[in-house]
Structure formats: structure tokens, C-alpha cells
Amino acid sequence: MAILVFSEETDGHASASALELTSKAAQLGEVTVFHVGEGSADALAELGAHGATSVHHMDPGDGLPAPTAAAAIADLVGGDAPAAVLFGMGNTDRDVAGRLSARLGRPVLAAAVDLSIDPVRVTSEILGGTHQIITEATDQPPALVIARPKAFAADDTGGPAPSTTAVAAPDVGRSGSAVVVERHVEEQEGPDLEAANVVVSGGRGLGGPDNWHLVEELAAELDGAVGATRAVVDAGWVPYSLQVGQTGKTVKPTVYIATGISGAMQHMVGMKDSGTIIAINKDADAPIFGIADLGVVGDVQQIVPKLIEALKARS
Amino acid sequence: MKIAVCVKQIPDPATPYELDAESHLVVRPQDQVLDDTDRYGVEVGLQLAEANEGTVTLFSMSPSGSLQGIRQALAMGADKAVLIDDQALRGSAALTTARVLAAAIEREGFDLVIAGTESTDGYTGVVPQQIAEILDVPALSFARRVEAGDGKVTIERQTATGYDVVESPLPAVLAVTAGSVEPRYPTFKGIMQAKQKPIDNLTAGDLGFGDDDVGIAGSGQSITAVAPIAGRQAGEIIEDDGEAHLRIVALLEETKVI
Ligand SMILES: Cc1cc2nc3c(=O)[nH]c(=O)nc-3n(C[C@H](O)[C@H](O)[C@H](O)COP(=O)(O)OP(=O)(O)OC[C@H]3O[C@@H](n4cnc5c(N)ncnc54)[C@H](O)[C@@H]3O)c2cc1C
Numbered sequence: 001m002a003i004l005v006f007s008e009e010t011d012g013h014a015s016a017s018a019l020e021l022t023s024k025a026a027q028l029g030e031v032t033v034f035h036v037g038e039g040s041a042d043a044l045a046e047l048g049a050h051g052a053t054s055v056h057h058m059d060p061g062d063g064l065p066a067p068t069a070a071a072a073i074a075d076l077v078g079g080d081a082p083a084a085v086l087f088g089m090g091n092t093d094r095d096v097a098g099r100l101s102a103r104l105g106r107p108v109l110a111a112a113v114d115l116s117i118d119p120v121r122v123t124s125e126i127l128g129g130t131h132q133i134i135t136e137a138t139d140q141p142p143a144l145v146i147a148r149p150k151a152f153a154a155d156d157t158g159g160p161a162p163s164t165t166a167v168a169a170p171d172v173g174r175s176g177s178a179v180v181v182e183r184h185v186e187e188q189e190g191p192d193l194e195a196a197n198v199v200v201s202g203g204r205g206l207g208g209p210d211n212w213h214l215v216e217e218l219a220a221e222l223d224g225a226v227g228a229t230r231a232v233v234d235a236g237w238v239p240y241s242l243q244v245g246q247t248g249k250t251v252k253p254t255v256y257i258a259t260g261i262s263g264a265m266q267h268m269v270g271m272k273d274s275g276t277i278i279a280i281n282k283d284a285d286a287p288i289f290g291i292a293d294l295g296v297v298g299d300v301q302q303i304v305p306k307l308i309e310a311l312k313a314r315s
Numbered sequence: 316m317k318i319a320v321c322v323k324q325i326p327d328p329a330t331p332y333e334l335d336a337e338s339h340l341v342v343r344p345q346d347q348v349l350d351d352t353d354r355y356g357v358e359v360g361l362q363l364a365e366a367n368e369g370t371v372t373l374f375s376m377s378p379s380g381s382l383q384g385i386r387q388a389l390a391m392g393a394d395k396a397v398l399i400d401d402q403a404l405r406g407s408a409a410l411t412t413a414r415v416l417a418a419a420i421e422r423e424g425f426d427l428v429i430a431g432t433e434s435t436d437g438y439t440g441v442v443p444q445q446i447a448e449i450l451d452v453p454a455l456s457f458a459r460r461v462e463a464g465d466g467k468v469t470i471e472r473q474t475a476t477g478y479d480v481v482e483s484p485l486p487a488v489l490a491v492t493a494g495s496v497e498p499r500y501p502t503f504k505g506i507m508q509a510k511q512k513p514i515d516n517l518t519a520g521d522l523g524f525g526d527d528d529v530g531i532a533g534s535g536q537s538i539t540a541v542a543p544i545a546g547r548q549a550g551e552i553i554e555d556d557g558e559a560h561l562r563i564v565a566l567l568e569e570t571k572v573i
Pocket of ligand 1: 248264266352
């Protein structure tokens with residue numbers, strides 16, 4: 001069974017989701033990757049190492065990639081269709097999945113945490129991760145699937161470099177007329193949020209951007225990464241790249257510390273699978289306490305500075 | 316400028332959602348609220364309409380019920396609403412929603428279609444791109460800052476590492492994030508005016524769809540099982556007595572991260 005995996009390049013690397021999905025797909029069948037971006041040797045080698053046998057590579061240049069990538073994938077799967085096309089939850093992943101779905105007339109099976117093929121069956125978590133649902137694709141192949149981050153483990157099996165075919169971005173007319181005129185990278189310090197062993201996240205309960213240093217200092221003491229709720233991202237305290245949750249990153253650190261976070265369903269979906277969860281909130285009824293291994297009812301502005309001091313004293 | 320804003324009524328997220336035992340679909344009460352995510356789309360639409368002598372028409376495919384959510388958006392200032400409410404549409408896939416909305420929008424004519432990035436209750440997050448593909452226009456997704464005028468639209472698009480500035484000619488589809496603007500609250504006057512604003516009701520058939528094209532039959536998928544997930548259990552909860560940080564340090568030691 002052939003399976004196609006979508007990959008987007010960032011900073012010379014294949015997306016984390018592409019490596020996870022390639023690893024999973026390699027267990028189910030023969031994996032081809034559709035890779036969008038510059039096509040660096042590192043990115044291609046990573047895909048091969050995780051089990052891709054061939055890669056179709058398209059550089060969208062300054063165009064937004066979704067319309068051209070979807071058209072190119074539609075061409076690719078037109079003849080001998082793979083069983084499934086797999087996407088991650090990245091912004092471009094979701095854009096391409098949507099375009100491709102409309103092009104091929106196939107539904108998108110979303111939020112997958114498990115997958116089998118023949119027939120394609122997807123297990124998804126719905127309603128904030130409170131229910132599991134199994135959906136079977138009943139249309140002609142390919143089935144289009146969007147998987148949750150970290151649903152599958154990336155497994156470097158040391159596979160050889162894949163055979164690579166360059167694909168020209170097809171002319172998609174009016175749909176393709178949006179262009180990127182500037183690119184901005186927001187600097188990040190400390191370990192990668194999605195890979196860190198410890199994550200310290202802050203919410204609106206910090207009281208304001210002036211107190212955000214408490215979250216940063218605590219994270220630094222623990223060699224951890226800093227995360228945030230959407231409420232504080234939307235308020236402009238921190239960049240979107242720090243957002244944890246349904247519309248942000250999914251993290252599974254050994255320890256997750258939630259400070260001044262209420263525990264909205266959309267936040268918890270992104271961190272509920274952490275090893276140990278510690279929450280500090282002044283409201284004893286905050287939903288975050290429902291999933292915390294240790295809940296401390298109290299004021300972050302009192303507790304966090306003392307915690308930082310205690311950690312400093314130890315080292 | 317003719318602006319179409321896609322909105323959805325959803326069961327109040329503050330109440331637990333129920334799944335119908337047979338269809339596995341979310342049970343929809345008579346009173347549904349405007350999806351919070353859509354307030355941002357409505358606000359962006361109103362601001363662009365104000366700046367460009369435009370009109371804002373709401374498009375919604377959902378059981379109308381008491382229309383509470385639609386009235387909320389009209390009270391914010393939208394001019395009118397087009398509702399597609401049809402028993403045949405129950406259980407439709409996101410792609411069907413996109414087809415139906417695109418057909419209704421095309422019928423009215425548009426320069427700009429605005430949607431939220433994803434709905435709170437469904438969150439497949441693909442409808443805006445599907446609409447764009449069907450209408451054959453560019454889609455500016457994950458937009459956190461928007462300007463439009465002179466036949467073009469410019470946005471800041473969130474990326475994994477920062478943001479891109481993206482420019483597109485009109486017509487186009489725009490999917491906005493919750494950070495894009497501060498949605499206005501309806502005024503008393505707005506709430507009163509909303510009661511008089513025109514609401515068109517359409518069926519799937521009015522837009523040329525047969526019963527087999529839509530709903531569960533046309534969804535291309537079938538739900539084979541649903542089960543609640545055993546949630547994480549609450550652990551120890553302590554009141555801070557001035558020494559709680561020491562309990563945290565002890566737990567960090569237990570987990571060996573320090
Ligand atoms: C479609 C959709 C997608 C979303 N995606 C995400 C997502 O990806 N990630 C996300 O996080 N959210 C997401 N949200 C938003 C989510 O619903 C919540 O609004 C958000 O998570 C709340 O953030 P918060 O906990 O910081 O703020 P609040 O809910 O306001 O909570 C603040 C908490 O701080 C506590 N507090 C206040 N002062 C103190 C103090 N001095 N000491 C201790 N505690 C204090 C309060 O008791 C309260 O519990 C999404 C929403 C929608 C509709």
C-alpha cells in the first residue's frame with residue numbers, strides 16, 4: 001500500500017510532523033513524501049532516514065504554497081492513488097489539506113491520533129480530548145488525514161537518502177495570486193518548546209506582561225521551555241510560537257508547570273499528556289486542577305519567586 | 316466592497332456537549348451562541364466595510380434554532396444574513412459545508428470572504444481553504460493583522476517561527492485568528508436594529524444540491540465507534556501556606572528533572 005506524506009521545510013529541516021508521519025506510514029506501506037520548501041540535503045536525508053523511499057520536491061517560491069502544492073499533489077495521486085495522504089497540524093499542512101480536499105472531492109479526517117489502512121480508519125480525539133471517535137473513509141482513495149502532533153513517534157531507522165524528483169509549481173491561475181512580500185522570524189531563546197523536558201507555561205493569571213519574567217526565570221532554572229495560553233498570546237504579551245493548545249503546539253514534557261492558567265479545554269488538549277502536571281492558580285475551582293498531579297491554590301506572584309529562590313539555593 | 320462573513324452557531328461551550336447515541340453528532344439545542352472565533356471575523360468584516368464603503372453579509376450553515384447567535388452578529392453591525400438550514404445537511408462533512416457556503420456566497424456576489432480559522436466545536440480547520448478552492452480565489456489564512464482597499468488585501472500570516480506579510484488581489488478568502496482585532500460588543504441600538512435586519516433562508520435544494528450530495532450520505536466517511544476517554548485523575552491539591560514552593564521542589568526532585 002502506498003502512502004503519501006506532506007512535509008514542509010523550516011530552517012533547512014523537514015517538519016516534525018512529517019518525520020512522525022513518515023515513521024508511522026513506513027510501518028503501514030511504501031512512503032512517498034511531498035516536500036515543500038527549498039529542499040535542503042538535510043531535510044531530504046531526514047525523510048529518508050525515517051523511512052521515505054521517494055520524495056517529490058516543490059519550491060513554491062514567493063507564492064503561498066497551498067494552491068500550487070494541492071494542484072501538484074492532485075496530479076500525483078490522479079493515476080495510481082495512494083491509500084492515504086497524511087498531513088500534520090501545521091498552518092501550511094492544514095491549508096494544503098483543505099485545498100486538496102476540495103480539488104479531489106474527498107473529506108478530511110482530522111485530529112487523528114491513530115491510523116490503520118485497508119480500509120483507512122482514523123481514531124480522533126474530539127470534544128477537547130474527552131471522547132475518542134473512529135471514522136472510516138468510505139470514498140475512493142486517497143483518504144485525506146490530518147494527524148495531531150506527537151500522535152506517532154518519529155523513528156530514525158537509518159534509511160538511505162530517498163530518490164528525489166523536482167516538481168514545478170503548477171500554474172493555478174487566480175487561486176495562486178497571493179504572494180509573500182516579507183518574512184519575519186521571531187527570535188526564540190532556550191530549548192525548543194515541543195522537545196523540552198520541562199515546560200513552564202503562563203496564563204492571564206500572571207497579571208500582565210511585566211510579570212512574565214517570573215515564567216521565564218522559572219523555566220531557565222529548570223532548563224525548560226516557556227509556553228503560554230492563547231489569552232496571553234492574543235493580548236500580545238508573547239509571540240504565537242509559544243502558544244500551547246488546540247491551535248498552538250502540543251507538548252509532552254516530563255514536567256509541565258501551569259502558572260495562572262485556568263485550564264480551558266483548548267489549552268489542555270495541548271498538554272494533558274505531559275508526564276507530571278503541576279498547577280498554581282488562586283482559584284480552587286480552576287479546571288486545570290482536575291488534571292494536575294500537584295495543584296497549589298495560591299498566588300503566582302507569591303509562590304513563583306519563592307520557588308525560583310529555592311531552586312537557585314539548591315544549585 | 317462586498318464582504319461575506321461565514322459564521323456558525325454552536326452550543327454554548329460553557330455547557331458540556333452531548334453526543335447523539337445513534338448519529339454520534341453533537342446534540343444542538345434550540346438556543347445556540349455565536350462561535351466566539353467568529354466574532355473576530357465579523358469585527359474584521361465591519362472594520363473593512365467601514366473603511367471601504369462596504370456591506371457585510373453573514374453566511375451560516377447550521378440549524379437556525381432561535382437565531383440567538385446570528386442576531387448577536389447582526390447586532391454587532393452586519394447588514395443581513397443568509398442561512399442555509401436544512402434537515403438534509405445534518406452530519407455533513409466540512410467539505411459539504413464549504414460547498415454549500417461557497418454556492419450561497421457566489422449567488423450573492425463577493426469581493427472578500429472572511430471566516431474564522433476554525434470552529435470551536437469542530438476544529439477541522441479546512442473550510443476557508445475549501446471555499447477558496449471552490450471559488451477559485453487565493454486564501455489568506457492565519458491572518459492576525461488585515462488591511463484591504465484598492466482591490467487588494469494585505470495580512471500578517473502566523474507561521475511556526477514568526478509571521479509573513481502576504482499580499483493578494485481581490486477577490487479572496489481571509490481566515491482570521493482570534494488575535495486579529497478586538498471584537499465590539501453590540502450596543503442597545505444594535506440589538507434593536509438586529510431584529511429588523513433581513514434574514515434569507517435557503518435549503519440545500521435551492522443551491523442545487525441533491526439529498527445524496529450532502530449530509531451523512533455525502534460525507535465520504537462513516538463513524539464506526541465513539542467512546543469516552545478515561546481522563547487524567549486529579550492528584551493532590553494543597554492550599555499555599557507560604558511553604559507550598561517546597562512541596563513543588565520535592566515533586567520536581569521525585570521526577571528527577573532537578
Ligand atoms: C477555537 C479556539 C481555539 C483555542 N485554542 C487555544 C489554544 O491553542 N491554547 C490556549 O491556551 N487557549 C486556546 N483557546 C482559548 C481558551 O479557550 C482560553 O480562553 C484560554 O486558554 C484561557 O487562557 P488563560 O488560562 O491564560 O486565561 P483565563 O482563562 O482568564 O485564566 C486565568 C487564570 O488565572 C488565575 N489567576 C488570576 N490571578 C492569579 C494569581 N495572582 N495567581 C494565580 N492564579 C491567578 C485565575 O483564577 C484563572 O483561572 C482557544 C479558544 C478557541 C475558541
